Amino acid sequence: MAEQTYDFTAIEKAWQRQWAESRLYEAPDQPDPAKSFYMLVMFAYPSGDIHMGHFRNYIIGDAVARKQLMLGKAVLHPFGWDAFGLPAERAAIKRGVHPADWTNQNIAMSRATLQEAGISFDWSREVASCDPDYYKWTQWLFTQFFKKGLAIQKKTWVNWDPIDKTVLANEQVKDGIAERSGAKVEKKELVGWYFAITKYADRLIDDLEQLPGWPDAVRRMQTEWIGRSYGLEVDFTVEETGEKLPIYTTRPDTIYGATFMVVAPESELIDRLGLTGDDLERVTAYRQQALTKSEIDRTAAGEKDGVFTGKYVINPYNGERVPLWVADYVLAHYGTGAIMAVPAHDERDFAFARKYGLPLKLVIRPKADVSLVISEMDDAYAGPGFIENSGQFDGIPAGEEAINAFSTYAESEGFGRRRTNFKLKDWSISRQRYWGCPIPIIHCPKCGPQAVPDDQLPVVLPRVESYMPKGRSPLADVPEFLNTTCPKCGGPAERDADTMDTFVCSSWYFLRYIDPKNETALANWDQVKAWMPIDLYIGGITHATGHLIYFRFFTKVLKDLGYLDFDEPATRLFNHGMVMDAEGEVMSKSKGNVVSPIELMRTRGIDVSRLAMFFTAPSEMPVLWSDDSVTGVEKFTHNRFWPLAESYRGTTDALKQSLSRDGLSGYERDIYVKLNQTIKRVDEDSEKLQFNTCIAALMELVREYDASKISSDTLNDRVILTAIQLIAPMAPHLAEELWQRCGQEGSVFRSAWPSADPEALTGDQVTIAVQVNGKLRDTIAVAADAGQGDIEAVALGSSRVQQHTDGKAVVKKIYVPGRLLNIVVKG
RNA sequence: GCGAAAGUGGCGAAAUUGGCAGACGCGCUGGACUUAGGAUCCAGUUCCUUAAUCGGAGUGGGGGUUCGAGUCCCCCCUUUCGCACCA
Numbered sequence: 022m023a024e025q026t027y028d029f030t031a032i033e034k035a036w037q038r039q040w041a042e043s044r045l046y047e048a049p050d051q052p053d054p055a056k057s058f059y060m061l062v063m064f065a066y067p068s069g070d071i072h073m074g075h076f077r078n079y080i081i082g083d084a085v086a087r088k089q090l091m092l093g094k095a096v097l098h099p100f101g102w103d104a105f106g107l108p109a110e111r112a113a114i115k116r117g118v119h120p121a122d123w124t125n126q127n128i129a130m131s132r133a134t135l136q137e138a139g140i141s142f143d144w145s146r147e148v149a150s151c152d153p154d155y156y157k158w159t160q161w162l163f164t165q166f167f168k169k170g171l172a173i174q175k176k177t178w179v180n181w182d183p184i185d186k187t188v189l190a191n192e193q194v195k196d197g198i199a200e201r202s203g204a205k206v207e208k209k210e211l212v213g214w215y216f217a218i219t220k221y222a223d224r225l226i227d228d229l230e231q232l233p234g235w236p237d238a239v240r241r242m243q244t245e246w247i248g249r250s251y252g253l254e255v256d257f258t259v260e261e262t263g264e265k266l267p268i269y270t271t272r273p274d275t276i277y278g279a280t281f282m283v284v285a286p287e288s289e290l291i292d293r294l295g296l297t298g299d300d301l302e303r304v305t306a307y308r309q310q311a312l313t314k315s316e317i318d319r320t321a322a323g324e325k326d327g328v329f330t331g332k333y334v335i336n337p338y339n340g341e342r343v344p345l346w347v348a349d350y351v352l353a354h355y356g357t358g359a360i361m362a363v364p365a366h367d368e369r370d371f372a373f374a375r376k377y378g379l380p381l382k383l384v385i386r387p388k389a390d391v392s393l394v395i396s397e398m399d400d401a402y403a404g405p406g407f408i409e410n411s412g413q414f415d416g417i418p419a420g421e422e423a424i425n426a427f428s429t430y431a432e433s434e435g436f437g438r439r440r441t442n443f444k445l446k447d448w449s450i451s452r453q454r455y456w457g458c459p460i461p462i463i464h465c466p467k468c469g470p471q472a473v474p475d476d477q478l479p480v481v482l483p484r485v486e487s488y489m490p491k492g493r494s495p496l497a498d499v500p501e502f503l504n505t506t507c508p509k510c511g512g513p514a515e516r517d518a519d520t521m522d523t524f525v526c527s528s529w530y531f532l533r534y535i536d537p538k539n540e541t542a543l544a545n546w547d548q549v550k551a552w553m554p555i556d557l558y559i560g561g562i563t564h565a566t567g568h569l570i571y572f573r574f575f576t577k578v579l580k581d582l583g584y585l586d587f588d589e590p591a592t593r594l595f596n597h598g599m600v601m602d603a604e605g606e607v608m609s610k611s612k613g614n615v616v617s618p619i620e621l622m623r624t625r626g627i628d629v630s631r632l633a634m635f636f637t638a639p640s641e642m643p644v645l646w647s648d649d650s651v652t653g654v655e656k657f658t659h660n661r662f663w664p665l666a667e668s669y670r671g672t673t674d675a676l677k678q679s680l681s682r683d684g685l686s687g688y689e690r691d692i693y694v695k696l697n698q699t700i701k702r703v704d705e706d707s708e709k710l711q712f713n714t715c716i717a718a719l720m721e722l723v724r725e726y727d728a729s730k731i732s733s734d735t736l737n738d739r740v741i742l743t744a745i746q747l748i749a750p751m752a753p754h755l756a757e758e759l760w761q762r763c764g765q766e767g768s769v770f771r772s773a774w775p776s777a778d779p780e781a782l783t784g785d786q787v788t789i790a791v792q793v794n795g796k797l798r799d800t801i802a803v804a805a806d807a808g809q810g811d812i813e814a815v816a817l818g819s820s821r822v823q824q825h826t827d828g829k830a831v832v833k834k835i836y837v838p839g840r841l842l843n844i845v846v847k848g
Numbered sequence: 849g850c851g852a853a854a855g856u857g858g859c860g861a862a863a864u865u866g867g868c869a870g871a872c873g874c875g876c877u878g879g880a881c882u883u884a885g886g887a888u889c890c891a892g893u894u895c896c897u898u899a900a901u902c903g904g905a906g907u908g909g910g911g912g913u914u915c916g917a918g919u920c921c922c923c924c925c926u927u928u929c930g931c932a933c934c935a
Contacts (some may be wrong), residue, residue: 196932241852242930250934270935283935325933355934362935368849369933444934565930636873637860643928650860653873660888705864714862717872790868795916797868821902835915841867845915 027663029626033754037139045768046086046141050536052095054551060086061531061591063560063568064101064148068108069127071134073600073608073634073646074561076618080631081597081640081710082559083140084750088707090141091749091774097552099534100135100142102128104151106523107185107201110456110488120456121484124151134619139627139754146537150458150526155533157479158543159526160461162575164472165582167462171217172450174470178287178353179449181209186490187453188213190522191446192567197319208287208312213451213519214460218574222247222443224588225573234593239565246566248444253428254357255437257282257334259294260342266290266334269356269442272363273431274423277411278384279361280374282334283327283346286311287353291330294345300331304347311349325350325373336361337436338427339412348373356442364401365393371401384410385419448571450522455488455495457520465507465514474508480516494518527568528575531555531590546584555591562596569594595710597640603647616646628752629655635712635751654716658755661723662748665741666762668728675738676772682781688730694784695725696740700777703747712751719748738763743775783839791816792843793825809836816842 040046062082065075086098102124109120116123128149135142148155166172180189184204193199194206218225226247229240252271259266268282284290286308296304307328311319327348334345350369351360364374365381374381386392387406408417417423431437451460459480461473473480483502488495496502497518507514529543535552536544576590601607602614609615622630632654637644644650672678685693702718722744731737742763749756749769760769783805789812791799799821803812813834816822822844829846836842 238852238930245851245931248931248934252935268935272935319933350933350935352934360935367935369935372933442934444931562929639861642861645860647860649874652875653860656888657873702864713860714872717862720872788868792868792916795867795914800868824902833915835867837867840864841916843867843915 027626027659027755029628029754030623032758033139033627036754036757037136039757040139040141040768043768044145045770046096046098046143047145048097048099048143049095050545051548052097052551056094057552058086058089058092058094058096059531059552059555059557060089060096060098061534061555061558062100063558063564064103064527064530065131066106066108067102067104067124067127067131067149069130071131071138071618073616073618076138076630077600077634077640077644078559078561078597079135079138079140080634081595081712082557083753084631084635084707084712085557085559085710086141087750087753087770088774090770091746091772093773097146097534098141098143099146099148099537100140100144101146101148101530101534102131102150103523103527103530104128104149105156105457105520105526107187107454107456110454110490113456113488119484119486120488121151124149124456137619138622141753146534148530148533148537150523150530151456151482153479153481154538154540155530156458156482156526158533159458159521159529160473160478160480161475161543162529163461163521163525164475164478166216166578167470167472169578169582171220171578173215173217173447174212175215175447176210176212177215177449178208179211179213181207181211183207185454186492188449188451190449190524190567192524192570208314213449214462214517215447215449216525216574218448218570219443219445221574221577222249222445223441224577225445225570228573228577228588231589232592232594235591236562236594236596239562239569239594239596242565243570246445246570250442252356252440252442253424253431253437254440255361255431256337257359257361258337259345260333260335262295264293266345266359267357268359268361269440270361272366272424273427273437274408274411274414274417274419275363275366275384276336276338276361276427277414278363278365278382279336279341279343280364280380280382281344281346281362283348283351283360283362283373284330285351285353285358286347286349288358290359291347294330294332296330296332303328304330307347314349319349325369325376327373327377329377337431337434344379346373346377354446355444365395365398366401366403368401368403371398382410384408389416448522448574450525451517451519452522453492453494454490454520455482455485457523458482458526459496459502460517460519460521462517463505463507463514464517465510465512467512468507468509468514470517471508471514477508482520494520496520524568524571528571529579531572532579543584549584550586553585554587554589555593557593557595558591559595559597561599565596595640598638598643600644600646603645605643605645608646616648621648621651625651625655626658628755629658632658632716632752636716637713639713640710657716657720657723658752661720662744662752662755663759665723665726665744666759668737669741669763670734670737671764672734672738675735676742676775678735678739680733680736680739680778682778685733685736688727689733689736691784692726692731692740693736694781695722696743697777697781700743700747700775701782704774704777707750715747715751719744745769746772746775787839789816789839790841791819791822792841793822794845795843796825798822798825805839809838812836812842816844 060082062078086096089096104124109124112123113120180194182189182199182202182204184202197206199206226244226249250271253273254267254269256265256267327346330345332345333342362370364370365383381395383393385406386409389407406419408414408423428439459482461480463471503515505516532544535548572590579585633651636654637650699718699722703715706714745756745759756769786802787805788800788802799819801815826846829848832845832847834844
């Protein structure tokens with residue numbers, strides 16, 4: 022046979038055409054749930070180019086999807102576009118292209134790239150969140166939430182982005198900086214829509230235990246983000262008026278040590294204090310400057326400041342009178358927006374007390390007979406100990422036991438109650454921007470906010486020509502959109518002019534893939550039950566406390582609404598590592614260090630590019646990409662793997678003929694064992710998404726394979742066909758071509774994934790490491806079935822071993838079957 | 849500041865989870881074949897010592913548990929990530 026070189030371009034194009042024609046990757050609508058696999062990668066924001074990070078993400082999912090196909094599963098492996106959002110608007114303003122056109126162009130470009138890359142997406146199920154057929158159901162979900170009281174309108178202090186001129190959710194602000202625009206976030210009081218995610222806070226934490234297939238890091242981050250704490254709400258009272266001022270504390274056992282109380286500047290409690298004169302002036306001035314400070318300036322660790330209100334409050338436990346302060350280190354939205362300050366035992370209160378000369382009072386002694394001395398303290402004491410100076414509670418160990426005693430007392434006296442608090446806030450979803458999903462609410466002056474009836478959905482986003490951010494939604498200036506009639510009374514009414522946070526659109530897209538063209542329902546719920554939950558969800562860890570909480574929340578709501586019968590959307594989550602340049606810098610256009618995957622695939626081949634990415638590091642680790650990474654796998658592919666087909670001998674049914682270790686001898690037996698060891702390694706490591714070692718195992722097999730030493734045609738062909746199957750998930754075009762060249766019928770992806778012959782996983786001989794006192798002294802080759810006695814005899818006969826045992830007494834011998842013998846000597 | 853994860857050759861990494869450290873690959877060195885080679889093939893490649901074996905050291909540093917530690921425990925150092933006044 023004339024040697025043929027590996028013409029990857031022709032091969033890759035030809036197979037992509039063939040796969041599309043045979044609709045190999047189209048998923049059935051209603052699979053057998055026991056034999057289905059939902060492989061999901063996070064859908065993409067259509068920025069126009071596919072970078073190395075996308076490429077890595079998608080080839081990992083692709084390899085899994087292909088292996089599952091070979092395992093005989095019905096595989097759903099869809100893709101789509103997270104298509105609403107601010108960058109489209111920015112591009113529109115900058116270049117004068119309408120956001121819809123800009124988005125559609127980018128989708129077309131990105132889709133073409135992914136199709137050229139040969140990823141096994143089922144393109145017949147593609148969705149885009151900006152498509153009215155899609156966002157009709159985003160709106161329908163909103164109305165469902167609204168009817169259940171889970172979409173609520175509130176006036177609250179919000180994160181305001183002064184550059185993008187819109188509200189941001191908590192999850193979109195990092196360190197007081199807006200994630201997208203980079204602006205310092207300001208506080209602003211606004212009316213907007215919220216999803217009542219806090220009602221699900223407990224379940225969102227507790228159900229994480231149902232997710233052993235999720236990385237611990239993500240579960241921990243979510244737990245901390247939701248931030249559950251158990252504490253006590255205690256009513257202090259204003260001395261003059263007797264009005265209740267509740268505080269929240271997780272340490273009620275330190276309440277006798279409260280020497281002042283602090284209220285957040287936003288708190289309306291202050292308005293009810295009846296402040297006058299200097300007090301009013303001072304407090305008002307402080308409140309105003311605190312509120313105009315940006316989030317980052319305000320929360321910057323360091324100096325705390327505040328002002329005295331001139332008022333005093335009474336501690337209900339001991340009747341003590343303590344001063345009431347206003348300070349911005351107390352957060353308005355957490356607990357009651359007010360705290361008791363125990364400077365002796367809380368670091369922050371300590372710092373504040375020192376700054377303003379407020380007194381300290383000790384209520385915990387570290388040991389039963391050792392008290393602290395205030396004048397010697399340069400930090401608060403937050404350690405263990407025993408309660409003191411606290412009347413009837415003295416002597417109780419501080420912490421859980423004391424907290425219980427104090428809490429029970431407050432409840433029985435009626436001035437306090439146990440409460441659970443969360444750091445998680447309700448999800449702010451109103452955005453004062455154009456390019457988003459319209460909120461399907463009609464504001465009627467008589468009937469209040471009304472959900473748009475189902476038969477009037479979708480509320481179509483009108484095509485407007487002005488989308489400059491002005492601090493209120495551009496849709497508010499479109500009378501044809503705005504003016505409508507109330508669905509309840511028929512009177513004149515106005516539509517809500519805000520659009521939804523794009524994270525709403527991405528919280529349910531995985532359901533739409535299952536039945537993307539359904540016009541009468543979000544999806545056929547029977548089909549949803551057959552495919553869901555997602556078997557493997559792959560994406561970056563950046564979404565740990567955003568999207569990955571939101572989509573769990575949506576799933577739980579839909580379960581409560583009776584549409585779903587499961588609590589969690591994805592049983593296994595995998596966060597792939599980042600792709601950076603060779604110096605470890607994040608790739609970005611401004612740095613000019615971007616490597617284009619499409620360029621790489623065109624010059625070196627798709628499969629070689631994939632193998633290079635897989636081989637460089639296990640999937641969860643970061644990759645510092647350099648084109649040098651390609652060299653090794655490229656040589657392997659062209660010079661070692663591709664020529665395998667020429668050694669193929671054309672046995673019929675080489676994969677089905679029976680072969681056994683006992684029926685073979687010499688090299689044939691060795692290569693048969695090696696083949697089965699390789700199957701086992703590739704199978705196990707690919708399950709863990711460790712494709713780097715899968716490739717290493719295949720390299721070893723191919724190097725050891727020598728056709729000239731094999732007389733059995735069946736064995737020879739078995740090795741070749743199996744190797745092709747094992748590499749197929751990682752190098753699909755190459756495998757498909759070789760499969761066909763070896764005369765196999767149909768696609769390699771319809772062939773059965775190899776399983777290892779359990780009788781053929783060990784060779785005839787094993788190498789035993791011989792140690793003396795734990796140090797390696799020799800290795801000996803023995804028959805695989807040799808007993809411990811035989812092995813000890815050989816080991817003790819070794820001169821290298823004797824060198825270290827002569828003249829010494831053997832104390833004991835430790836034998837690890839098939840691996841190691843350790844001889845312990847003394848003297 | 850709090851929390852978590854990770855530190856293994858010149859480089860990317862492997863190590864059956866407590867059992868031969870460095871598989872596989874890059875790079876490098878030497879050789880073969882070549883008019884030529886940045887192609888291909890073969891051999892070597894943790895460090896020290898050695899002609900080579902032998903021997904010794906070795907998984908960020910220090911201690912510990914164990915017959916045996918990259919792996920488990922304690923204390924440091926460094927890096928990365930997450931949270932960042934949540935009372």
